[in-house]
Amino acid sequence: MAATGNGSLLTALQAAVGRDAVLYDADELTVYEYDGALDKARPDFVVFPRTADEVADLVRVCNRYGVPFVARGAGTGLSGGAIPVKGGVLIVLTRMNRIQQVDYLNRVAVVEPGVINIAVTEEVAPDGYYYAPDPSSQKACTIGGNVAENSGGPHCLAYGVTTNHVLALDIVLPDGTPVHVGGPAPDWPGYDLTGVLTGSEGTLAIFTRAWLRLMRQPEAVRTFLA
Known part of the structure; x- marks a missing residue:
């Protein structure tokens, strides 16, 4: 063409x-x-x-x-x-790069798909929180891509991959219809459409907003050699 x-x-x-x-x-x-x-x-x-x-x-x-x-x-x-x-x-989707809301009470960040992965942690770290999924490209990759690929990283061994940290999504279906799936808390009632979409590699919808679960930073970290 x-x-x-x-x-x-x-x-x-x-x-x-x-x-x-x-x-x-x-x-x-x-x-x-x-x-x-x-x-x-x-x-x-x-x-x-x-x-x-x-x-x-x-x-x-x-x-x-x-x-x-x-x-x-x-x-x-x-x-x-x-x-x-x-x-x-x-x-x-890289121009859709705004962190729209951070709700510390419910430990949720609402972000657009073009937000860089590590930017979420940088935004909330001063208040003692972080976003767990940390792929090796976290300084460059976007949240939308992470959701599409169900990305992991070193933290996934303890805390799970991206699907374990996405609570809800705004999406656009292949016919252009906007839809919201999921809810503000883990294990939201109903079909787990958020889980179905996470890792679908763009074959089912385009993600336009994501509700991410935040985690508390540990009070202390120690390394032991046995």
């Missing part, structure tokens, strides 16, 4: 997110044809939504034009989940 032959699609994408948030030049697209995996595939367009409404609008545009779309975070994944193997539109 050549951008020059899809002027109407380009116009629709720009209308959804603004002209400055759409890439279609071949040189610019090259950066987004791979992630941390070995496979490569070049998208026809790269878009950078800033809100959940813009994500929903983009998905509806792709449906209207019959164009495939793939969500992407920081591109650090090793499974090829952010590779647009059929071209189309790559929806990059």
